[in-house]
Amino acid sequence: MTQQKTAGPPSSRKGDLAEEFMDRQTTLGKVRQALHRYPALSPALVLVVSVIVFGLLNERFLRVENLSLITQQVSVVGTIAIAQTLVILTAGIDLSVGAGMILASMVMAQLAVNQGVPGLVALLVGLLTGLATGAINGFLVTKFKLPPFIVTLGTLNVYVALTLLYSHGATVRGSDMPGLLTWTGKTFPIGSVRISTGVIVMIALYLLIAYILGKTAWGRHVYAVGDDKEAARLAGIPVNKVLMSVYLFAGAVLAVCAWLQIGRTNSASPNAGLDLNLDSITAVVIGGTSLFGGRGSVWGTLLGALIVGVFRNGLSLAGLDVLYQTLAVGILIIVAVSVDQWIRKAKS
Amino acid sequence: MTMTDSVAPNVETREPILRARNLVKTFGRVVGLDGVSLDLYPGEVLAVIGDNGAGKSTLIKCLTGAEIPDSGELYVSGEQVSFKRPQDARIHGIETVYQNLAVSPALDVASNLFLGRELRKPGLLGSVLRMLDSKGMRTQAREELTRLGISTLQDVTVPVENLSGGQRQAVAVARAAAFGSKVVVLDEPTAALGVRESNQVLQLVRDLRERGLPVILISHNMPHVFDVADRIHIQRLGKCAATITPQSHSMTDAVAIMTGAATA
Numbered sequence: 001m002t003q004q005k006t007a008g009p010p011s012s013r014k015g016d017l018a019e020e021f022m023d024r025q026t027t028l029g030k031v032r033q034a035l036h037r038y039p040a041l042s043p044a045l046v047l048v049v050s051v052i053v054f055g056l057l058n059e060r061f062l063r064v065e066n067l068s069l070i071t072q073q074v075s076v077v078g079t080i081a082i083a084q085t086l087v088i089l090t091a092g093i094d095l096s097v098g099a100g101m102i103l104a105s106m107v108m109a110q111l112a113v114n115q116g117v118p119g120l121v122a123l124l125v126g127l128l129t130g131l132a133t134g135a136i137n138g139f140l141v142t143k144f145k146l147p148p149f150i151v152t153l154g155t156l157n158v159y160v161a162l163t164l165l166y167s168h169g170a171t172v173r174g175s176d177m178p179g180l181l182t183w184t185g186k187t188f189p190i191g192s193v194r195i196s197t198g199v200i201v202m203i204a205l206y207l208l209i210a211y212i213l214g215k216t217a218w219g220r221h222v223y224a225v226g227d228d229k230e231a232a233r234l235a236g237i238p239v240n241k242v243l244m245s246v247y248l249f250a251g252a253v254l255a256v257c258a259w260l261q262i263g264r265t266n267s268a269s270p271n272a273g274l275d276l277n278l279d280s281i282t283a284v285v286i287g288g289t290s291l292f293g294g295r296g297s298v299w300g301t302l303l304g305a306l307i308v309g310v311f312r313n314g315l316s317l318a319g320l321d322v323l324y325q326t327l328a329v330g331i332l333i334i335v336a337v338s339v340d341q342w343i344r345k346a347k348s
Numbered sequence: 349m350t351m352t353d354s355v356a357p358n359v360e361t362r363e364p365i366l367r368a369r370n371l372v373k374t375f376g377r378v379v380g381l382d383g384v385s386l387d388l389y390p391g392e393v394l395a396v397i398g399d400n401g402a403g404k405s406t407l408i409k410c411l412t413g414a415e416i417p418d419s420g421e422l423y424v425s426g427e428q429v430s431f432k433r434p435q436d437a438r439i440h441g442i443e444t445v446y447q448n449l450a451v452s453p454a455l456d457v458a459s460n461l462f463l464g465r466e467l468r469k470p471g472l473l474g475s476v477l478r479m480l481d482s483k484g485m486r487t488q489a490r491e492e493l494t495r496l497g498i499s500t501l502q503d504v505t506v507p508v509e510n511l512s513g514g515q516r517q518a519v520a521v522a523r524a525a526a527f528g529s530k531v532v533v534l535d536e537p538t539a540a541l542g543v544r545e546s547n548q549v550l551q552l553v554r555d556l557r558e559r560g561l562p563v564i565l566i567s568h569n570m571p572h573v574f575d576v577a578d579r580i581h582i583q584r585l586g587k588c589a590a591t592i593t594p595q596s597h598s599m600t601d602a603v604a605i606m607t608g609a610a611t612a
Contacts, residue, residue: 037507041580043606055427135547165365211477215477215478215479215480216464216479216480217468217478220459220463220480221464223454224452224454224455224463227452227453227454227455228451228452228453229450230450231448231450231451231452232450232452232463232464233451234414234444234446234448234450235451235452235460235463235464236434236435236438236463236464236465237464238435259458279602280424294452294453294454295454302587312607342525
């Protein structure tokens with residue numbers, strides 16, 4: 001690479017040789033600069049390559065039914081990862097998103113089935129429950145100044161316990177619930193593809209959050225707070241208000257996700273979805289959002305969730321044991337964070 | 349420098365833009381400010397100097413809302429004010445460039461200039477959908493940088509972390525100058541800069557004065573202070589030891605007052 005460049009232009013002098021060592025002058029450096037500027041670029045490349053590879057390995061992979069199945073499989077983790085992205089952008093982390101979501105879904109299902117509350121009311125109370133889990137996290141982070149990791153590690157256990165206490169460990173079947181609660185699991189055809197309403201809700205949420213993060217002052221403040229809290233405060237940004245609203249927003253998103261989870265699994269189970277706490281972080285990290293805050297995008301997270309979905313689906317179609325899927329996801333995380341570290345060094 | 353001559357003699361008869369009286373600030377048992385008063389007149393550069401721990405930064409923080417004084421009064425254009433947070437000082441037209449710059453590294457130059465007071469699109473897009481006017485902010489950022497003669501920073505879409513120390517300082521100063529309608533406060537603006545970049549910042553300070561904006565400059569660097577300041581407020585042990593001018597005292601005198609070896 002270096003050879004080509006120095007030999008290339010006829011006017012190359014001694015001075016250019018020195019500049020070769022400057023990061024942005026090399027091809028690799030240019031790639032790094034581009035990845036630094038557009039954080040969603042590297043997960044996009046990974047997704048395209050993995051789709052092609054799995055397509056070559058098994059011709060069933062690229063069939064429309066399979067691809068639409070992947071989107072449905074991804075819808076729950078993809079949605080909850082939006083909440084995770086918001087929190088991680090502020091240099092926090094939320095270990096309790098999955099637990100909060102399951103609590104909200106149990107409230108929805110139990111109220112409707114065991115207490116006989118109308119579907120709409122059960123849904124609304126469930127959504128408020130999800131919002132409350134975010135509010136509690138936000139309150140502890142902003143008022144008690146506790147690190148988000150500790151707060152959400154605590155609330156993770158609290159929400160899990162509350163879920164089991166409230167539901168007595170019993171699963172509620174989707175067939176017993178009002179149609180509104182399982183509406184998100186309904187599929188409808190677009191041409192030859194079957195799309196679930198849950199996937200549409202997920203995409204709508206992505207569009208909404210991408211707009212808010214990218215085009216409003218609040219979005220910019222979220223990045224600024226994650227980037228450098230003290231600088232944001234001195235620039236006149238109400239840091240605690242921003243943080244509180246981020247956790248509230250995350251609570252609202254995971255509340256909607258609870259609804260998607262009921263539709264997707266056609267049930268509400270207190271033992272489901274605990275993996276989602278970590279799976280959501282996986283999607284965010286593979287999507288190129290920095291765990292140090294202030295850098296990343298919600299589209300990267302969608303790509304990250306899709307990558308995990310594609311790997312799991314593709315490896316299982318290739319006939320590999322489920323353990324290899326987990327192994328592959330583990331390697332992906334480490335590679336993604338290494339790439340992130342390398343990209344962050346790209347400063348001129 | 350003609351400015352100094354015309355301002356200096358009748359300084360006392362003018363109404364100060366910013367007036368502080370008997371500011372006291374303690375941190376536990378440590379006394380940061382022990383009854384400090386300060387006046388800033390229109391169109392002047394007031395330097396604040398002092399040894400480490402003399403209370404320079406505390407004084408500035410109290411003037412700009414970053415700290416709340418325990419007692420004492422603050423007046424802006426004769427009106428009594430009390431600042432609870434940096435935003436309050438800003439509303440009264442006092443803009444501050446903090447030593448740690450308060451810029452957000454991952455955001456670009458234009459976003460940093462407008463951080464905390466972003467412009468929204470006109471019409472329903474702005475009022476209902478809260479959409480930012482990114483293009484307008486970029487245009488205005490470019491205009492402001494050109495007005496201040498900062499030519500090295502024409503690409504306002506570059507993330508601030510890709511800029512040199514002097515350029516970052518220029519962004520922070522430009523932000524203060526763009527929004528500071530009454531006072532611009534600069535805390536150690538040249539501390540981390542090279543010779544050429546320092547001179548650029550000092551030129552910016554002169555330009556601000558030319559535009560009639562009074563400047564408070566906190567610095568350790570005596571040559572810089574004596575180069576641009578009209579008056580020099582010397583802090584010592586939490587009190588104002590003296591207020592001098594570069595004409596009345598030499599650098600040696602200033603250092604002597606600062607260290608307690610002499611009095612004004």
